[in-house]
Amino acid sequence: MSDGKGKGTRAVHAGVKHDPATGAIMTPVYLTSTYVQSAVGEHKGYEYSRTQNPTRHALENAFAELENAKYGLAFASGLAAMDTLLKVLEPGDEVISTNDLYGGSYRLFTTVFSRYGIKFHFVNLDDSENALDEVINDKTRMIWIETPTNPMMQITDIQAVAKKVEGKNILVCVDNTFATPMLQQPLQQGADVVMHSVTKYLGGHSDVVMGCLMLNDDALDEKLRTLQNSCGAIAGPMDSFLVLRGIKTLHLRMARHCENGRAIVDFLKNHEKVEKIYWPGLSSHIGHEVACRQMSGFGGMVAFTLKGDSLADANKFVESTELFTLAESLGGVESLIGHPASMTHASIPKEVREKVGVTDGLIRLSLGVEDAVDIIADLELAFNAI
Ligand SMILES: *Cc1c(COP(=O)(O)O)cnc(C)c1O
Numbered sequence: 309m310s311d312g313k314g315k316g317t318r319a320v321h322a323g324v325k326h327d328p329a330t331g332a333i334m335t336p337v338y339l340t341s342t343y344v345q346s347a348v349g350e351h352k353g354y355e356y357s358r359t360q361n362p363t364r365h366a367l368e369n370a371f372a373e374l375e376n377a378k379y380g381l382a383f384a385s386g387l388a389a390m391d392t393l394l395k396v397l398e399p400g401d402e403v404i405s406t407n408d409l410y411g412g413s414y415r416l417f418t419t420v421f422s423r424y425g426i427k428f429h430f431v432n433l434d435d436s437e438n439a440l441d442e443v444i445n446d447k448t449r450m451i452w453i454e455t456p457t458n459p460m461m462q463i464t465d466i467q468a469v470a471k472k473v474e475g476k477n478i479l480v481c482v483d484n485t486f487a488t489p490m491l492q493q494p495l496q497q498g499a500d501v502v503m504h505s506v507t508k509y510l511g512g513h514s515d516v517v518m519g520c521l522m523l524n525d526d527a528l529d530e531k532l533r534t535l536q537n538s539c540g541a542i543a544g545p546m547d548s549f550l551v552l553r554g555i556k557t558l559h560l561r562m563a564r565h566c567e568n569g570r571a572i573v574d575f576l577k578n579h580e581k582v583e584k585i586y587w588p589g590l591s592s593h594i595g596h597e598v599a600c601r602q603m604s605g606f607g608g609m610v611a612f613t614l615k616g617d618s619l620a621d622a623n624k625f626v627e628s629t630e631l632f633t634l635a636e637s638l639g640g641v642e643s644l645i646g647h648p649a650s651m652t653h654a655s656i657p658k659e660v661r662e663k664v665g666v667t668d669g670l671i672r673l674s675l676g677v678e679d680a681v682d683i684i685a686d687l688e689l690a691f692n693a694i
Contacts, residue, residue, distance in 0.1 A: 315490055316559035323370025324552065335366040337549045359537050363545040367552050368520075374489040374510075374555065375502050377522035379529040381536055382548060386485065386505025387412050388541035389519030391420075393481065393501060395535050396528070397449055399425030404443055405452035406433045408460045408664040410505075411653045413452075413483065432664075433464040434594060440472055448476075453499070454483040455492075456599070458638075459611045459648045459672040460665045461586040463595025466602060470498025479528075485509070485639070490562040491605045495524060506543075508639025512554040512561055516547045561641065564677040565608030571680035572673065572687070576612055581691050583669070586611040608675035609638060611648075614694070617669030621694045622647055625671060628693035631678065631686035638674035643683055646672045 313321075327336055338361055343354040354360050364382050371380030383389040390413060397403070405417065407430040417428045431439040433453060440451075451473065455464040470480050481501040482494035488509045494502050504510055506518035520543075523529060536542060543551075573587045588599035589606030599606065614621050626634050632645040636652055646652060653666050675683060 318373050319490070319558045320556050322373040322555060323366045323368070325366070335363055335549065335552055337545050338362045339545055357545070358540050358542055361542075361545050361548070363548040363552075364543055367543065367548040370552060370555060371504075371510075371520045371522055374558075375484075375495055375522040376489075376493055377495055377502070378524045378526075379522065381521045381529075381532055382506070382543035382551075383519040383521070383536070384541045384543055385517045386503065386507060386519035387416055389503050389521050390416060390483075392532060392535045392539060392541060393503065393521055394421050394426070394450075395539065396479075396531055397421075397426055400447060401425075401449040402427045402429065402443075402445065402447040403450045403452055404429045404431060404440065404448060406454050406457055406462065406464060407431055408457040408462050408666075409452070409454040410458045410483070410485075411655045413454070415655045417452075432462075433469065434462050440469065444473070448473075448478050450479045450481060452481050452483070453494075454485075455602075456486045456588055456595070456607070456609065458486065458652065459586070459609070459646075459670065461486075461588055461593065461595070461609065461611060462664075463588055463593075463599045463602075465598045466494050466497040466499055474498075486607055486609055487603055488558060488562055488607075490559050491566070491607060492603045495522065497602060500525065500528070506551055507637065509562065509565075510555055510558065510639075511551050512558065512640060513550070514637065514640035514642065516550050516554070518543050518547055518551055561677055562605065562607070565675060566605040568675040568677070568680050568683060569606055569608040569610055572675055572683055573610055575684045575687065576610070579691065581615055581694065583613040583615045583617065586665075608673075610673045610675060612671055612673075613667065613669045614671065617667050619649075619668035622649075622669045622671055624694050625690045628690040629686050630689060631682055632673070632690075638672075640674070641677045643676035643678060643686075644674040646674070648672050 341357050345351045368380040429443040453464045480499045482499045484502045485505045502522045504520050576582050587610045626645050632643045635644045
């Protein structure tokens with residue numbers, strides 16, 4: 309739990325205690341599957357590494373501290389975290405989700421959990437009041453919010469949604485991957501569970517796939533830990549170590565990602581080949597007002613369309629950069645460029661993705677922490693190629 313320290317201080321120190329055996333300042337990587345018992349049932353709190361591992365334990369405490377939460381749980385991937393969380397539901401239960409969301413989340417909902425009797429409604433939670441009224445009913449047990457969304461950067465008012473369902477036995481869950489705890493703390497806005505694809509900003513160095521959940525409720529934590537142990541999609545000790553190291557610079561990286569976001573948007577705004585820019589820091593952005601209220605910065609994820617919206621131009625553009633790497637994923641220190649329609653969102657049907665704006669000409673940037681002038685020069689190169 310937070311002891312009132314600043315977010316940066318927490319990022320540096322979260323979850324870490326010096327190793328009592330040696331004084332090592334960094335948490336050791338406990339590469340062990342099992343633990344010695346001095347007599348039957350007598351051990352030091354660790355029996356088997358699916359259930360608990362000291363490196364993962366330190367990281368789970370760090371996750372909790374970052375979101376000002378009571379509990380943190382670490383999983384093998386962001387989708388594994390979601391998979392475990394969805395298993396608290398029963399057949400017949402219903403989930404309301406944002407309609408613009410990470411393609412893998414959409415696939416998990418529609419191709420896996422829908423087969424187990426869970427019904428999903430996808431609505432535009434930009435306009436949370438009206439959209440929720442249309443689909444909410446007495447079977448609704450979960451609201452899945454991604455804010456900002458991937459890749460359209462839609463914003464949902466977390467507090468408004470939480471207020472709306474207060475006292476209704478509905479879990480309000482927020483995918484906080486894009487904002488990170490540095491820019492947005494959903495539990496303070498009334499959400500029940502926060503999820504991250506740790507693979508992205510929390511890890512921050514494009515070297516780990518991991519996910520996490522943070523929450524405050526004792527009974528839900530108990531349920532999730534039982535599921536985590538029963539289903540087994542845990543984070544490994546080496547990955548846990550890498551993420552413990554990564555989050556020490558989360559505040560510094562996020563500050564630079566935000567700075568680069570602003571600089572690159574200013575550049576794109578004035579470019580004659582750009583049609584529309586999606587970034588919550590723009591006053592013209594549909595969710596700008598709410599973003600100003602619930603976020604302390606607007607991040608380094610920027611999407612834009614080229615004039616003409618042609619697939620050929622978009623493909624040429626993303627293949628013409630040198631500093632930007634054409635790749636899936638986001639949130640690392642290096643800048644990545646992507647074409648959502650054929651990459652991250654290929655698993656969403658064309659008519660569905662186009663309805664939310666993922667057209668053939670949409671390009672997504674994950675701005676790294678390089679110097680803005682070099683990022684801009686690289687984008688110039690790509691503009692000149694089309
Ligand atoms: C990447 C991502 C996920 C899935 O996480 P993995 O770690 O790849 O399993 C979920 N939500 C968002 C917003 C993401 O960007």
